[in-house]
Amino acid sequence: MDWSFSRRGLFRGLAATGGVLAADAALPAGPIARAQAAAHPGWVFGRMTGAEALTEALILEGTGCVYGIPGAQENELWDTFKQKNLPYLLVTHEYSAACMADGYARSTGRPGVLCVVPGPGVTNALTGLGEALLDSSPVVAIVGDVATGQKARPFQVHALPNVDLLKPVCKCVYPVQTVEQIPGAVRQAFVAAAGGEPGPVAVVVPYNLLIEAADFRCPPPAVPPPPFDEAAFQKALALLADRTQRVGIYAGVGCQDFGTELAAVAEILQAPVATSVSGKGAISEGHPLAVGWGYGPHASEVAEVAFAGEKMHPLKTGVTTLLAVGVKFSEVSTGYYGNPQPKHVIHVDANPCNLGRVLDTDVGVHADAGVFLGRVLACADAVRRPADQKLAARIKQLKAEANRELCAVAPGKCGVDPLAVVGALRRNLPEDALLFTDVSVTEHLAAEFYRVDHPRSFFNPVDNQAMGWSVPAAIGAQRVHFGKTVATLTGDGCLLMSAVEISTAAREGLPVKFFILDDRAYHYMQMLQKPAYLRTTATLLAHIDYRAMAQAYGVAYQEIGSHAELDAKVRGAVCHPGPVLVRVVTDYGNRKVRWVEAVRKRYTGELSAAQKARFLARIGSRTLSLKPANND
Numbered sequence: 001m002d003w004s005f006s007r008r009g010l011f012r013g014l015a016a017t018g019g020v021l022a023a024d025a026a027l028p029a030g031p032i033a034r035a036q037a038a039a040h041p042g043w044v045f046g047r048m049t050g051a052e053a054l055t056e057a058l059i060l061e062g063t064g065c066v067y068g069i070p071g072a073q074e075n076e077l078w079d080t081f082k083q084k085n086l087p088y089l090l091v092t093h094e095y096s097a098a099c100m101a102d103g104y105a106r107s108t109g110r111p112g113v114l115c116v117v118p119g120p121g122v123t124n125a126l127t128g129l130g131e132a133l134l135d136s137s138p139v140v141a142i143v144g145d146v147a148t149g150q151k152a153r154p155f156q157v158h159a160l161p162n163v164d165l166l167k168p169v170c171k172c173v174y175p176v177q178t179v180e181q182i183p184g185a186v187r188q189a190f191v192a193a194a195g196g197e198p199g200p201v202a203v204v205v206p207y208n209l210l211i212e213a214a215d216f217r218c219p220p221p222a223v224p225p226p227p228f229d230e231a232a233f234q235k236a237l238a239l240l241a242d243r244t245q246r247v248g249i250y251a252g253v254g255c256q257d258f259g260t261e262l263a264a265v266a267e268i269l270q271a272p273v274a275t276s277v278s279g280k281g282a283i284s285e286g287h288p289l290a291v292g293w294g295y296g297p298h299a300s301e302v303a304e305v306a307f308a309g310e311k312m313h314p315l316k317t318g319v320t321t322l323l324a325v326g327v328k329f330s331e332v333s334t335g336y337y338g339n340p341q342p343k344h345v346i347h348v349d350a351n352p353c354n355l356g357r358v359l360d361t362d363v364g365v366h367a368d369a370g371v372f373l374g375r376v377l378a379c380a381d382a383v384r385r386p387a388d389q390k391l392a393a394r395i396k397q398l399k400a401e402a403n404r405e406l407c408a409v410a411p412g413k414c415g416v417d418p419l420a421v422v423g424a425l426r427r428n429l430p431e432d433a434l435l436f437t438d439v440s441v442t443e444h445l446a447a448e449f450y451r452v453d454h455p456r457s458f459f460n461p462v463d464n465q466a467m468g469w470s471v472p473a474a475i476g477a478q479r480v481h482f483g484k485t486v487a488t489l490t491g492d493g494c495l496l497m498s499a500v501e502i503s504t505a506a507r508e509g510l511p512v513k514f515f516i517l518d519d520r521a522y523h524y525m526q527m528l529q530k531p532a533y534l535r536t537t538a539t540l541l542a543h544i545d546y547r548a549m550a551q552a553y554g555v556a557y558q559e560i561g562s563h564a565e566l567d568a569k570v571r572g573a574v575c576h577p578g579p580v581l582v583r584v585v586t587d588y589g590n591r592k593v594r595w596v597e598a599v600r601k602r603y604t605g606e607l608s609a610a611q612k613a614r615f616l617a618r619i620g621s622r623t624l625s626l627k628p629a630n631n632d
Helices: 031-038 050-060 075-083 094-108 120-134 162-169 179-194 230-240 259-269 301-311 369-378 389-407 418-428 442-449 470-478 492-508 523-533 546-553 563-575 594-605 609-624
Strands: 044-049 066-068 088-090 112-116 139-145 172-175 200-206 213-218 247-251 273-275 290-293 321-325 344-349 363-366 434-437 486-491 513-518 556-560 580-585
Touching (some): 050 075, 050 179, 050 213, 066 094, 094 112, 094 120, 094 470, 112 120, 120 139, 120 162, 120 200, 139 179, 162 172, 162 200, 172 179, 179 213, 230 321, 230 363, 247 259, 259 273, 259 369, 290 389, 321 369, 442 486, 470 492, 492 546, 523 609, 546 556, 563 580
Parallel strands (some): 066 112, 139 200, 172 200, 247 273, 273 290, 321 344, 344 363, 434 486, 556 580
Antiparallel strands (some): 044 213
8 A cells, every 4th residue: 555655745834834734634645535536537636735726726727837936925835836746937026927927828828827925926916917917818826815714913914905906907806715715716717717808817815725624526617608699690790791892800819729710711701811919820921811910000001001992002992891800909909099990890709898899880799709700611601702813912912012121121320220120030030939029119010020920929018018028928938838939029128127037047948039129218208209399208228238137147148230140140049049138239210110100190180279289389499499409
């Protein structure tokens, strides 16, 4: 009979509690208990501590890695992670833990997991959780809390209102009150995070429950079927069947796992397909009907022309019926709500609260994107259009023109044009590489010009615009994508938000390629400030010795100072077997960015007459001033 056990396992929790767990909680299950557990596959079954039950729940949910920092309220849990061989990654900051879990989720399509202590652990993680919430990314946050019950005393360390702090940035929060609730709450959190419109969910566990023991009989959670509004679908189908209308598809992150279906529907409808920023890759941008991101003046010019038709270029007609699937019309992806209003709009989304919020909508279909696309394919004969060779030829021509623009970037006077960096990354990264961009002006250049041919391979912090997101998010993805190339495209200002996390990549040997655009300024803010104020304020950054930084963090270093060495050094960084910090000396020069120009125009157009007068008066007085511009 196998009665092997360790002294450490028997006395686990001694330091934290000043006592010993009951022997029957620590001893391994006997043959009867093991037989009962074997009869319940997929259950959290048997006598164990709260920490053990929580860990078993994470394992059963297929958790690939837990990101975070242990602390007083969770040391028992982290020790159990190690005992049960659940992969984990120590980070340097809880903001990074949330971003890493987000990067894991976006790149795998499965909920990412972070584990933080209450108080500062929670508050540090809020920004990253907010990014996951607004960008529809499934994340499960395991949060320790102060003691409850007989252990509850006043003025405990980290005794902030942790549940209330988490509620605004989570789909839902499960506060655990008894040890028996732990595994059920965790497993339900995974269902909630991935269901409907994905997003972050938190499970808050008082630390004293982690060391209590109980008999668990926790089955797998019930997973509700994906939503589908049949009546609304029939209305949408009738609109799509009207062959006098030209259909265009606008696909969001909800389509990322249904690329085959999306392409097939586009071919049946002979519809150009544009995506949101988060939707890039849902259809290969090499597909004859794929036109890039957005479809207004802020986004891909190919998409704008293909959707506008004869209004701009000699296509027979523009899009009159928009089929928007798995997408929100958010401020960033629409260029400050700049997407044109088609004659008809069909909006499909798993979250009914997103339907018809921005554009006038004929039919709002509460449905899962994959189910909707599958049903359209089942009704293909009712909506099929003949092949439109002129449309395909025009899209091909427009793409060729955009590619020539990408290849003809002129060198900057003092460094490399950021658009040239985008082109070099696309030429030299493997086709299936994962690229994480950040909140710099170059995020819009990458969205327009970086061709994406695989789902879940291009990532951007879209709607919370959390600076510094790309560095930890890329590390989180690299931790579970062994053998894939992972890279960031990050501005120098964004890097300062999370640069220390590069030390984590070095410590773990995670070969992320960190490309840093260095112009010693918040150039994004300069582009927004100068036209409005004729000067910049609080935009200049300190000079950083990036070579010394790389050496301090323990990663390789590469520096790119001119266009002539761009491709060779990008290739060298990509081929290096470990993490690399690449400083790109950047000169934006007069580089125009469609998103910035379009948003500025729309924002100015919405100012009142009095507001415009104040801006013009201020600009006029500064134009006439004899003092030099005060830029800092």
